[in-house]
Amino acid sequence: MLHLFVSLPFDLSVSMAFKLFKGRSAHELFAAFPSFRSIFRKGHFWSPGKFCRSVSNVKAEAIRHYIENHKFKELRQSIREAKVEAEQMRLVSFC
Missing domain, CATH: 1.10.287 (Helix Hairpins)
Incomplete structure (x- = not known):
């Protein structure tokens, strides 16, 4: 990834x-x-x-820290949250 x-x-x-x-x-x-x-x-x-997300409300240093030190557990949680958001917005599919 x-x-x-x-x-x-x-x-x-x-x-x-x-x-x-x-x-x-x-x-x-x-x-x-x-x-x-x-x-x-x-x-x-x-x-x-592909997957992208706007991060305008997060400081750049926090994003850099996440990328450098991310954990797969946190990533899986983010994906689950994105899927829930997609379902809530009634999008046809999310991959």
Whole structure:
């Protein structure tokens, strides 16, 4: 699992940011490790899914601390809470 803490310009959508990050990083990884091509035959290094959350009400230092020291138990709890929020908002699905 990978955690990123980024600030995006207003004219760049979250979806486009994911696309750019995944595309460029996969390109660099395949260039650095050519054997990955035999493992990822279709050229897709990253899974198609993504998850993001706005953290405007949290201090940057708290986020950095979480990313550096996160525990899987806390992460699973966050995912459960996000699923509950999604269900409460009556979203069709959450993965």
